[in-house]
Amino acid sequence: MADEALFLLLHNEMVAGLYRAAEQGEGENGRCTTKLESMGFRVGQGLIERFTKDTARFKDELDIMKFICKDFWTTVFKKQIDNLRTNHQGIYVLQDNKFRLLTQMSAGKQYLEHAPKYLAFTCGLIRGGLSNLGIKSIVTAEVSSMPACKLFLEYSVI
């Protein structure tokens, strides 16, 4: 589908562009991740407003998490989250075994160290979406083997 490739290519270029600019000008590696994450944050805010426009009201935080794992993920990445775990004390672990933004890269160890750059935007996306739903959270990601990734959500209700 054409629209899927659009977002993938744009996202890859965003990451590459930001890091290129960082090498040439001032700014170290850490700032690029922050910039990507803030971009994702603002996009997440607008996206969640659109997606929840017609849904029913959410009952509780589990309801919201299920929405993120199913509807939100499906609309953005065309598939659902494969595994959701929680310790019922505000920590959620989302596992996606075939993360759409990583599938185009080789599945071995070659690019493992660069993988987190490609997750920064998505972390911001979730954080922005949750923030508009009234949940302050910290989202981090971990890639242990391409193309699977784990997202750690730590949150408190505002």
Added chain:
Amino acid sequence: WSVLVSVICSPQNYPLYIRSVPTENELKFHYTVHTSLDVVDEKISAMGKALVDQRELYLGLLYPTEDYKVYGYVTNSKVKFVMVVDSSNTALRDNEIRSMFRKLHNSYTDIMCNPFYNPGDRIHSRAFDNMVNSMMMQVC
């Protein structure tokens, strides 16, 4: 004017947008809307226990005073829409109020997606003003 006042309130209860019929006593309207926010909060927190249809975003008639009727609507992002209607205006039905809130919600979503809009700022948009004006003036 069928609707007297339309207000959009942020989740922190400060106004993002106020549009009222130009009269001498606009402060009275602001006061009415401000007190209705309490009723909105009541209704939302009661949702866990009451038999009210919890899944709906439309809250319905918040409270009637002798001159006005106040209606509320809360989005999933905790943004509140409040509309004040003249009590003597009996032609406005529930369905019409619902559809007006939907219009407000749709336009608000468009504003959120505007890259030049910072979430939490006052809304300054001519297109939005026009939409609200035509909505508040519609003759039923």
